[in-house]
Amino acid sequence: MQKLKRDKLWTSDFILVILTNFTMALSMYLLIVTMANYATDTFGSSTSMAGLASSIFILGAVFSRLWAGKAIERIGSKKMLMYGIVFSIISISLYFVANNIYFFLLVRVLHGIGMGISTTGAGTIVAQIIPRTRSGEGISYYSMGMVLTTAIGPLIGIFLMENVSYLSLFIFSIIAGIVSLFVAIPLKAPKMEVPEAEEVPVEARKRFRLSNYLEANALPIAFVTLIVSVAYSGILSFITSFSEEVDLVKAGSFYFLVYAITIIISRPFTGKLMDRRGANMVTYPALILFAIGMFLLSQSTTAFLLLLAAGINGLGYGNFQSIAQALAIKLTPNHRLGLANSTYFIFLDIGLGLGPFVFGFVVPYVGFKGLYLILTGVVVIGLVAYHFLYGSKERQLLHRPQ
Known part of the structure; x- marks a missing residue:
């Protein structure tokens, strides 16, 4: 009981x-x-x-x-x-x-x-x-x-x-x-209890220390999140313009609805799967699906293909996002959960904010289809980064003492 x-x-x-x-x-x-x-x-x-x-x-x-x-x-x-x-x-x-x-x-x-x-x-x-x-x-x-x-x-x-x-x-x-x-x-x-051994003297708090602003345990998955969210920002910022360019305005208006529905259906299952079998069981398929969805988006000429890409991207990026946040928390001691959350969201925000600024210079040369093809490669880079920063050493990271 x-x-x-x-x-x-x-x-x-x-x-x-x-x-x-x-x-x-x-x-x-x-x-x-x-x-x-x-x-x-x-x-x-x-x-x-x-x-x-x-x-x-x-x-x-x-x-x-x-x-x-x-x-x-x-x-x-x-x-x-x-x-x-x-x-x-x-x-x-x-x-x-x-x-x-x-x-x-x-x-x-x-x-x-x-x-x-x-x-x-x-x-x-x-x-x-x-x-x-x-x-x-x-x-x-x-x-x-x-x-x-x-x-x-x-x-x-x-x-x-x-x-x-x-x-x-x-x-x-x-x-x-x-x-x-x-x-x-x-x-x-709950009250945030800091273990006595982890307490930082007041004088040290006043000095600049990177550990006062970012949580080291969350940094690897936060860095992967930055890469992957840069790719997603291309959808968030330009899907409306892209759907106008390929004459799929009506389908484009339903993009985020289809995206949200697939996440809502899948997340309860993927969250439980992570808890039982580890993050790799969800993250590798999620990033592969995101790359496939981004490629399909770059090739979309029909409403079916555009909305299929939306559903696949929901299964891909939508589930990666929650698993990444869960990992940032899971790898961090209780008294530094605030820093773990802020570290994750700082890198997420940077990715979402930096992407559109850079892509604004790229689109005039390659078009939106070319942009989404490039971003397919960015997702693959994120997959490789995940493997080396976390995936290949999941067992050691999750079973180390905190």
Whole structure:
């Protein structure tokens, strides 16, 4: 009976942190897909400035994660989550008064800071309350909330933008933020206990040490995540333009819906498989599928092929993402889970933010089909990196003392 209690996953706190994460992410994703249009229509911004208005959000998230990962041991994961949500709500309210593009860009950075802090807190809480024996399954369920928002958020955002007004976007976003705050209030997070042998003197904390900002145990899988997320950013940023180029606009509008459905169906199984058989049993097939899906995308000339690529990429990248986060947690001591989460998300954000910037220079020379063919090779590089950084030594890494 004691084992059953220890391995219980679906607690009230687990459900609350999933709902908190979902509503927070919803307030973010409905703006990401609409802010470039808003900047162009409201401020008359150039295409490059409008693109910056959408992606500069990630800059704020990256810098805030560096601070949050370091400070979470001292502040606590629940307080970190609440501070982040409140900061996000205040930032969203500033959209209503942003009257020029530069003030608007500042607000986007501030919103990114709030989201970076809150998601670090939420990710650390979920890592604390998930049993280690069910980390793959737990992270799979937890991150499904984020996956749903990548499908639902853009649909809501585009609908409001086209049928209501830009103002309604900010109203919906701030309501979602307030809902997440109230959902998070009853959430209970375990206290972060630092072993006496691991305590760092105050003087040492004030000096710059890389270990104060990044978790070494999570770095290998975080680096693989950076490579693979660079490839995925090509889909996130250019699938709409690509579908227009190949005259598949209607099919392209369903891309992320099909992508999300395949993840929702597969993740409960892949998470359990990781817990029982190890990450390699999921990650190798996932990255191979992602490479196949990216290649099919580069060759898409029909709606069937485009949506088939969406489903395969959901099975591939969608499952890799949750397994990578679960590994970052599984390989890290309990008292450094905050740093492990922030390390993983920093590298993920860098990949998602760096990719579109670089690809903007590549597309004019190779086109979107050529880009996706190149990104097929990037996924293969990620597969090779995974093998050497983790896959070939999984047994030793998972059974070493922490």
